[in-house]
Amino acid sequence: MYRTAVVRVEKRDCSSHFNESVAPITEAALSVQQEVSNFDREKFSSTKARFLLAPASLLFQLLKSKSESKLGDYAHNFCVFIYLDDVYAQFSFAGNFPRPTDTISVFEEPLADELFLKKARYFREILTDDRHTAYFTHLCQLAAVDIRKVTSEKVEFLPVFQYRYVLDAIKAWTTYAALYPQAATTISDITALFVEKKAQVWRWVTTTYSLLCNELTQTTQRFVKERGPNACIVGGKHFSKDYLVELYHDNQREFDSATESLRRYFGNILTVEIVADRLVNDRSVNLAENPRSRKSSFQNLFGAAVPADVAPCAERTTSPDEDKDIIHLVNLCARAVMWMIYVGAGGPYRFPEIQKLKYASNDRDLYADSESRCIEIHAGYSKAQILRPVTKQLDKNTSDYLLFYTMIVVPIRNHVAGRLSSVMSRDLADEMGMRVEEHTANAADGEGCRLSDAGFTTQVLNSYLFADLSCGKLLKYANFAKGARKFPVSVPQDQRLSLRDLRHGIIYFMRRHTNVGRIVAGSDAVERLAGHTAATGRTVYAVPDSVVNHE
DNA sequence: CATCCGAATGCTAATCGTTG
DNA sequence: CAACGATTAGCATTCGGATG
Structure with missing residues (x-):
């Protein structure tokens, strides 16, 4: 032979x-x-x-x-x-x-x-x-x-x-x-x-x-080397619980500084805490929804539109250059909150899943849990066209930031978009190649082809969380990846982990620290940031229903 | 149930355009 | 012209399903 x-x-x-x-x-x-x-x-x-x-x-x-x-x-x-x-x-x-x-x-x-x-x-x-x-x-x-x-x-x-x-x-x-x-x-x-x-x-x-x-x-490489319960080596780079916490905090800081800059253009931009207090923390607001009629916007949970005492207001007309700056700041907020979700959602997302999150319209992803007062994300894990539903509950801090982003930053974005001539591309995520017109599925409501460009744009802006007005598409991976290349600031550039490295590290923590079968639903996953910091390994990545075996 | 192939995802280097 | 950003090509890895 x-x-x-x-x-x-x-x-x-x-x-x-x-x-x-x-x-x-x-x-x-x-x-x-x-x-x-x-x-x-x-x-x-x-x-x-x-x-x-x-x-x-x-x-x-x-x-x-x-x-x-x-x-x-x-x-x-x-x-x-x-x-x-x-x-x-x-x-x-x-x-x-x-x-x-x-x-x-x-x-x-x-x-x-x-x-x-x-x-x-x-x-x-x-x-x-x-x-x-x-x-x-x-x-x-x-x-x-x-x-x-x-x-x-x-x-x-x-x-x-x-x-x-x-x-x-x-x-x-x-x-x-x-x-x-x-x-x-x-x-x-x-x-x-x-x-x-x-x-x-x-x-x-x-x-x-x-x-x-x-x-x-x-010859599948052993990618992750163990270094104790809270640390490991991923692809030659050090990774630990603290690394993750820093990454999270640095992105949070970026979010804060971007919203601070937005105050130059808009009045009545409240703090994250106050917005949370007036909306989700107010227990008189009933967050429960009938699962069968979940078609309206997440924003409508708190009234027909964003409540007036929370909404930002445009104080003056902005110049095109200023609009550009605003769009840039909105994108910074978007990127930061995406990373916070990535770290805080309990189990690593893939980028496309975060990218396509919707706060309204069909296939809406954002819901609020009336007990914990936290946002939970109903996304689909879809590596190969089959859609497996996955629910991830955010910790309180991430939830509040996402709430702020949804209720304050998104309206600002849409306000600016209303005065621009730019329209959203039919190929929102750059996945159709040349034959855009043959696809209808990518439209915001599944029937995008019947909409005019302007109507389509409105539809997209009124449903997707992370639309990027500067290019008329959803926020791209290249932009998202910067959140991991810039941060954590305390770690030297060449020692920072890429998204892929992070996934491996996080999965390592999940396997090391959790026995998913034993985790009781709900309680552990929802913590204040302090708790989140202390218990990253044990609880945050053990959210019920999260998919442990992503890879 | 193992094999093996198609396809998706992720990463990076190269390219090109823009802007201070 | 450097610095920066966006876009693209292509390289590398992983998953899942058809198949027998």
Whole structure:
């Protein structure tokens, strides 16, 4: 059977997985790097390869409804392989392997159907005739060389996960090329070569691919190192309970200073505490809602509009420059409160979940718990299109800040928006690409297409918490990420954790400190900030219903 | 139930435009 | 022109579901 020949193990590249004897691979690879760099790089651009695959795309789509981007990925990963095949004979390392004669270069002209059929036949022959296996595997091995990293003495191979995509693309191509002739002409059916793995080439590819997959699942890095109950090392950086608390406080401070600046433009901006006292802390206000009729705005909980004695007021007309400044300040508040939610919500959110929070309209996310007087967030955890409902209850401090943001900052934002000509983009979260008009789902009420631009904008502003007026979209990740790059201020820049690092650290705390089954609903999760600080590990991340196993 | 593939998410380096 | 910000490409990692 096959044996695995360890060619060269440096870092964790893919070269150790060639399951054939490949003695000359290292020298050859060195030549690949150097010689390929002498060729016209343009030749193996993915645009070219995409061009090449154009006739294939139709069949791909028929076979398996491959998406447009998947085809792009194929082209991208496959182009070096097809290029090497194209110019193989010109290389110094070319082995004397039997291969079918092939006179068609795919890089010269677009292939007409007839020429394309010839090319497909060429690969079909490689696949069906076992004598060509050596040549094919040699090509695959050479395609593992990272030709972008050219040095004269060292060979750079692709990392394992990347080579997986290359092999995947090669598999897709060989399947297609081998079967295309029998679809286009009358020729014998060779499907069995694949299904029963009769072809040597196909066995080699699938076996190697399996080895790669095994490697990928087994070498998941231990990302988090333990350093006691309240600290750990994440990706080489120190992380602790205190780190999180500082991050939280720094963002809170940023929120405070931004609202302070807003007072230059608006009168009657109360403090966070007073707003909370007049609204949620007032127990005469009934916060309970009928779950079946939860369609109105969160703001309406306290009356038809924001109560007059709490609402800010515009004292004068502002200039366009001042409007810009206001928008900037609103965004600062938004970012800060997003981070406070991120830290205080009990269980780490993903960014898109926070980004799309709504305070009104269908699928509203904000509700208030009449007992604890805290805001709770009914969001959906949706990594793969299925929507699993998740309820997260905020601690009192975060809740009050979010209340302030919703009741004071959002109205200010919408007030400014009313005097601007800018409109919100239909593609609120930059996820639709070019075909925005084909999607209706992203509109604020699900029927956005029927709305005018102005109507749509109003709809968005009256439902989404985190709309960014400066670009007409929801607040972007790049902006959000700054909240972790700037803070905590006491930690040196290069020692700060990214969002991903934070997730790992927080999940570590959750697993370390909580037994979710034993946590009683409600009580523990809702604490004053002091308690929040002291009990970050034990309670705050053990909010009932939070999803522990996010990752 | 394990395998393996598609697709989503997250991060970063590169690019481009703007502004003091 | 430096500094800064926004945008994009592409690289890396992880999840979940189809599949047999």
